[in-house]
Amino acid sequence: MRKIKSLSSRQLAIYGCALVLVIFAAFPFFWMISTAFKPLREIFAYPPYFFPKDSTLANFVRLFEQTRFLTYFKNSVIVSTSAVVVTMIIATAGAYSLTRFRYYGRERIASLILFTYMFAPIMIIIPFYVLIRKIGIANTHFALIMAYTAFCLPFNIWLLKAFFQSIPIVLEEAALTDGAGRIQAIIHVVFPLALPGIIATGIFTFILAWNDYIFVRILITSDELKTLSVGIADLYNATVIDWGMIMSGGMMITIPVLVFFTFIQRNLIAGWGAGAVKG
Amino acid sequence: MKISSQKTGIMLIMPSVFVICALLVYPVSYGIWLSFFRKHSFFPEQNFVGLANYVYLLKDPDFWMSLRYGTIYSFSTISLQIIIGIIAALILHESFRGRNFVRGIVLFPYMIPTVVAILLWKWLLNSEFGLINYFLRTIGIAKEPISWIGKDHIMTSLILISVWEFFPFVVLSVLGRLQTIPPDLYEAAKVDGAGAFSRFIHITLPQLRNVLFVVILLRSIWMFTKFDTVWLLTQGGGAEKYIRTLPVYAYMRTFMYYQAGLGSTLAVIMFGILIAFAAIYFKMFRREEGI
Numbered sequence: 001m002r003k004i005k006s007l008s009s010r011q012l013a014i015y016g017c018a019l020v021l022v023i024f025a026a027f028p029f030f031w032m033i034s035t036a037f038k039p040l041r042e043i044f045a046y047p048p049y050f051f052p053k054d055s056t057l058a059n060f061v062r063l064f065e066q067t068r069f070l071t072y073f074k075n076s077v078i079v080s081t082s083a084v085v086v087t088m089i090i091a092t093a094g095a096y097s098l099t100r101f102r103y104y105g106r107e108r109i110a111s112l113i114l115f116t117y118m119f120a121p122i123m124i125i126i127p128f129y130v131l132i133r134k135i136g137i138a139n140t141h142f143a144l145i146m147a148y149t150a151f152c153l154p155f156n157i158w159l160l161k162a163f164f165q166s167i168p169i170v171l172e173e174a175a176l177t178d179g180a181g182r183i184q185a186i187i188h189v190v191f192p193l194a195l196p197g198i199i200a201t202g203i204f205t206f207i208l209a210w211n212d213y214i215f216v217r218i219l220i221t222s223d224e225l226k227t228l229s230v231g232i233a234d235l236y237n238a239t240v241i242d243w244g245m246i247m248s249g250g251m252m253i254t255i256p257v258l259v260f261f262t263f264i265q266r267n268l269i270a271g272w273g274a275g276a277v278k279g
Numbered sequence: 280m281k282i283s284s285q286k287t288g289i290m291l292i293m294p295s296v297f298v299i300c301a302l303l304v305y306p307v308s309y310g311i312w313l314s315f316f317r318k319h320s321f322f323p324e325q326n327f328v329g330l331a332n333y334v335y336l337l338k339d340p341d342f343w344m345s346l347r348y349g350t351i352y353s354f355s356t357i358s359l360q361i362i363i364g365i366i367a368a369l370i371l372h373e374s375f376r377g378r379n380f381v382r383g384i385v386l387f388p389y390m391i392p393t394v395v396a397i398l399l400w401k402w403l404l405n406s407e408f409g410l411i412n413y414f415l416r417t418i419g420i421a422k423e424p425i426s427w428i429g430k431d432h433i434m435t436s437l438i439l440i441s442v443w444e445f446f447p448f449v450v451l452s453v454l455g456r457l458q459t460i461p462p463d464l465y466e467a468a469k470v471d472g473a474g475a476f477s478r479f480i481h482i483t484l485p486q487l488r489n490v491l492f493v494v495i496l497l498r499s500i501w502m503f504t505k506f507d508t509v510w511l512l513t514q515g516g517g518a519e520k521y522i523r524t525l526p527v528y529a530y531m532r533t534f535m536y537y538q539a540g541l542g543s544t545l546a547v548i549m550f551g552i553l554i555a556f557a558a559i560y561f562k563m564f565r566r567e568e569g570i
Contacts, residue, residue: 017370018381024443025385031410032399044408047417094295101288109296116303118553120504122526123546124303126533127310133321150302157295182287211392213507218534229394233511236398243402250395261390265383 036060036248043244059244069249071224072231079141079227080209083148084202087156090149092198095160100169117154121214124151129218139221147219148209156201163197200264207257228253313543320537332544341528349524352437352509353502359442360498361491364449371450372457389447397511400440404428428516437512437522444508449494456490492564500553506530525549
């Protein structure tokens with residue numbers, strides 16, 4: 001334990017590097033927030049101000065009044081939450097089965113899942129769209145939820161599988177010999193231990209669905225069904241680009257992600273390594 | 280476990296298998312099938328044309344252009360992500376006050392919606408009012424405002440933005456592995472008089488080999504098929520031609536020219552290139568001790 005009194009040159013260098021890293025990663029966010037609170041004349045001021053002088057909520061007011069921000073927000077919440085619920089139910093059952101049972105074809109199913117994890121959205125979406133149109137459910141939230149469930153499932157199972165594997169099977173066997181049924185063993189033994197993993201996986205799925213652009217762009221055509229990412233992206237296509245409004249919208253769509261992210265940050269760095277995230 | 284539980288196991292995996300087959304394997308196979316048809320994206324009409332789509336693309340200069348742009352884009356973004364990611368992970372592995380906070384901040388760019396990443400960089404890179412141009416002009420590097428999303432610089436901007444958005448993935452993976460390298464390895468090397476650089480080359484890098492193997496594979500797949508970052512940057516700049524990578528080209532063929540057959544063919548070609556790449560990559564770099 002070294003005390004602060006004498007920072008060695010090595011430590012100074014580390015702090016310097018860390019500072020550069022923070023500026024590189026975070027400065028664009030700072031600029032977004034700063035712009036979001038600036039009145040119009042300050043946004044286009046030259047030389048620019050780093051901090052807003054007369055901070056204002058006018059950009060946010062315009063965002064709520066002139067766009068369908070609240071509708072997009074509601075749609076994003078509906079679609080992302082449904083995708084999380086559906087995916088998590090299917091994936092938890094699947095991952096539990098892959099780690100706790102032995103049956104013919106299990107390994108083959110596991111490799112199939114890993115293989116489909118490599119499918120990129122652009123490879124899925126073209127035939128998916130043609131099929132969705134064929135059965136006549138294009139332009140519905142249902143189609144979108146289906147797409148997210150399919151897209152997130154492989155990586156979800158893969159993550160949860162790792163969590164279940166880290167729970168010693170002996171614990172369940174002990175519960176089973178004590179006369180508990182399998183359901184009871186799951187509810188009282190496995191579930192509480194796997195809960196952090198399940199929550200983290202759920203949050204990842206949520207972020208993935210919340211951030212998605214391509215599936216919404218293609219599957220949804222009517223404005224009242226659009227989600228936030230497409231809604232905000234379309235603000236840029238106006239004839240006069242309202243940077244203040246765009247930055248305030250960007251802030252609003254980012255906040256939920258960062259709040260959720262802060263919850264799982266600790267697990268994340270505790271050593272999940274590759275495969276914990278997708279994109 | 281007990282044999283009688285076989286049935287339960289199969290029942291539990293069934294929904295996953297069903298969803299993956301119905302919503303992933305089937306559409307992707309259907310896409311391969313579509314690549315042999317001339318098919319309108321909206322209307323049901325379709326004609327079997329055999330390999331005509333493939334032949335058409337091989338003669339299509341736009342296809343070769345997008346393959347070229349896609350390769351340049353993937354190669355440069357992946358190399359830069361790996362280099363910056365490893366450096367950042369090494370810094371974040373050192374102990375200093377506020378380390379957890381900095382670790383969290385560094386992961387931000389990866390977590391935010393791509394739409395936001397693109398919009399805030401478009402604002403920073405705006406040629407008239409953007410902060411970057413202001414900065415470059417103030418310190419005297421640029422005399423005239425640089426048109427960052429104009430045709431000369433759009434590829435540079437795209438690479439910069441993508442590296443910024445995706446390098447945290449490398450940080451996360453490498454940092455996870457760094458934490459499991461036994462410290463005595465370094466102690467022994469120090470006793471032997473190895474400097475910091477030589478310790479990195481002879482201890483850290485070999486230990487990172489397996490994680491880098493996976494990271495490079497995944498990043499290659501995802502950068503080569505990256506659609507949203509590229510597509511969103513092309514909006515409204517007038518220079519979309521100069522960063523039209525394969526995924527963007529596939530999208531345009533399908534949803535702007537309504538040629539779902541050709542779009543599917545492009546997706547299949549992308550898939551084929553990735554499989555070929557993965558096969559060569561595994562042959563060259565995979566070691567026997569499992570990944």
